[in-house]
Amino acid sequence: MQGSNLLQPPATNALARFREGFGQRFIVTVDTEEEFDWDAPLDRRRHSTLTLPALRKFQQFCEGFGVVPIYLLDYPVADSPDTVAAIGDAVDAGRAEVGVQLHPWVSPPFDEDVSEFNSYAGNLPYELEREKFARLHRRIDRAFGQAPRIYRAGRYGLGPRTAEILAEFGMAIDTSVRARFDYSSAGGPNYREHPLHPYWAGGEHALLELPLTTVYWGPLRQMGNVIYPHLWRAPQVRGVLARAGLLERIPLTPEGITAEEALRGVDIAIDEGLPVLVFSFHSPSLAPGHTPYVRSEADLGALYDWWRTLFAHLAHRGVRPTHVADILSSVVLA
Numbered sequence: 001m002q003g004s005n006l007l008q009p010p011a012t013n014a015l016a017r018f019r020e021g022f023g024q025r026f027i028v029t030v031d032t033e034e035e036f037d038w039d040a041p042l043d044r045r046r047h048s049t050l051t052l053p054a055l056r057k058f059q060q061f062c063e064g065f066g067v068v069p070i071y072l073l074d075y076p077v078a079d080s081p082d083t084v085a086a087i088g089d090a091v092d093a094g095r096a097e098v099g100v101q102l103h104p105w106v107s108p109p110f111d112e113d114v115s116e117f118n119s120y121a122g123n124l125p126y127e128l129e130r131e132k133f134a135r136l137h138r139r140i141d142r143a144f145g146q147a148p149r150i151y152r153a154g155r156y157g158l159g160p161r162t163a164e165i166l167a168e169f170g171m172a173i174d175t176s177v178r179a180r181f182d183y184s185s186a187g188g189p190n191y192r193e194h195p196l197h198p199y200w201a202g203g204e205h206a207l208l209e210l211p212l213t214t215v216y217w218g219p220l221r222q223m224g225n226v227i228y229p230h231l232w233r234a235p236q237v238r239g240v241l242a243r244a245g246l247l248e249r250i251p252l253t254p255e256g257i258t259a260e261e262a263l264r265g266v267d268i269a270i271d272e273g274l275p276v277l278v279f280s281f282h283s284p285s286l287a288p289g290h291t292p293y294v295r296s297e298a299d300l301g302a303l304y305d306w307w308r309t310l311f312a313h314l315a316h317r318g319v320r321p322t323h324v325a326d327i328l329s330s331v332v333l334a
Contacts, residue, residue: 004163004202006174006209007122009193016198016208017332018275025322026277026314027210028062028069029175030055031101031152032083033283034076035290042105042114052082054286059090061304065311068094068323071283072101072152072175075108078139091144097324099150100137100171104157107132117187122159130165137169150324152176156212157188163201172328174201175278177211180249196269198276198331205333213278214251215268217261252279254306255293262306263313270317276327277319279310 032055034047055071062069077083090096104121105114111128112118121129141147151166153176166174182190194211201207250257250265257265269277284290285303294300314320322330 004167004207005160006158006163006177006201007160007189010195010199010201010209014199014201015195016200016275019330019332022275022330024270024273024275024277024319025326026279026319027322027327028067029099029152029212029278029280030058030069030071031154031280031282032071032077033074033101033103033154034106035284038292042116042119044105044110044114047076047106049076049080049082051284051287051290052077052080052086055083055086055283058286059087059096061307063090063095065321067311067321068096070097070099070150070324072099072150073136073140073148074101074103074106074154075136075139076106077283078136078143084143088144091146094325097150098140098144098146099148099152099173099175099324100133100140101152101154102129102133102136102157103154104129104132107136109135119155120157120159120183120188121153122157122162122189123187124159126159126161126164129159129162130168133165133169149173149328150175155188156181156183156191163207166207171207173208173210173324175210175212177209178214178251179211180214180216180251196272196274208327208331210276210278210327212251212280213265213269213274214249215265215272217248217250217264217268252277253281254303255281255285255291259306259309262310266310266313266317266319270319276322277314 034049036047087096091098102121105119117123150173151171156176156178158176177191177194179191179194179196182192184190196211198210201209250261285294288294288296288300
């Protein structure tokens with residue numbers, strides 16, 4: 001994995017292939033993290049883990065649809081006994097999986113200043129990024145009795161040498177690339193040119209990248225990557241284009257995306273032949289009052305309705321759920 005830089009789009013021959021019969025599948029990833037004030041500056045001390053018991057309800061909900069959720073744990077979550085109490089049995093039985101999500105500002109060692117730039121783990125010195133990852137990986141392994149195999153950088157903050165760290169610890173999948181998004185104005189990565197299709201990072205077929213799924217919808221969608229970068233200072237223009245049905249960027253998440261929008265995005269992803277659709281959301285949205293997206297019990301009910309609608313539509317379109325173990329056994333290595 002030496003020399004692999006996940007910040008760079010892959011070579012055209014790096015796209016992954018899956019065994020015959022795999023078809024099209026989807027995964028549900030949960031950024032399983034502490035609660036904090038999204039509108040305030042980042043702070044190492046001002047956070048809580050009150051919503052962790054709500055994971056149990058979501059887990060049971062997913063099991064009813066045959067979905068194996070992938071919980072990507074950061075340090076305060078991995079360090080809390082409430083996490084194992086909520087999902088430990090499901091992980092042991094293979095009805096759920098756990099992975100790593102690195103929020104550097106709450107992950108020891110605390111050797112860096114807390115800042116927006118440093119909130120992207122890949123911006124840290126290599127040794128510090130590695131040590132934070134190592135301690136978090138070890139804590140998850142100890143809590144669940146199995147080593148995680150999938151990673152998402154908090155805030156999607158990969159760095160030029162993150163792949164080396166993942167290879168050292170035997171990680172098989174990265175899912176940090178948020179295709180169609182650019183965070184460079186805040187010091188983060190630019191994933192605007194990265195593909196949606198899963199691909200290999202490096203030439204050894206050792207690390208599979210599963211980008212989060214975001215599509216453009218509307219008559220102008222083929223020009224989305226050209227138009228959107230010019231509109232980041234003008235969100236009102238983006239709104240006009242979306243309302244006019246000309247161009248809309250649709251990430252597959254219940255946070256800020258209606259079910260109707262998500263259905264359009266799913267249909268585009270399916271029709272374009274994407275082999276794995278990657279859904280994501282933040283675990284604090286599983287209880288009212290901790291994210292901008294779920295402020296009330298009504299909002300929480302709407303979130304579960306969103307998932308019901310999407311799961312039903314995916315089943316109707318013949319797209320089945322998958323998970324890390326299934327993906328790794330289905331991807332073609334040669």
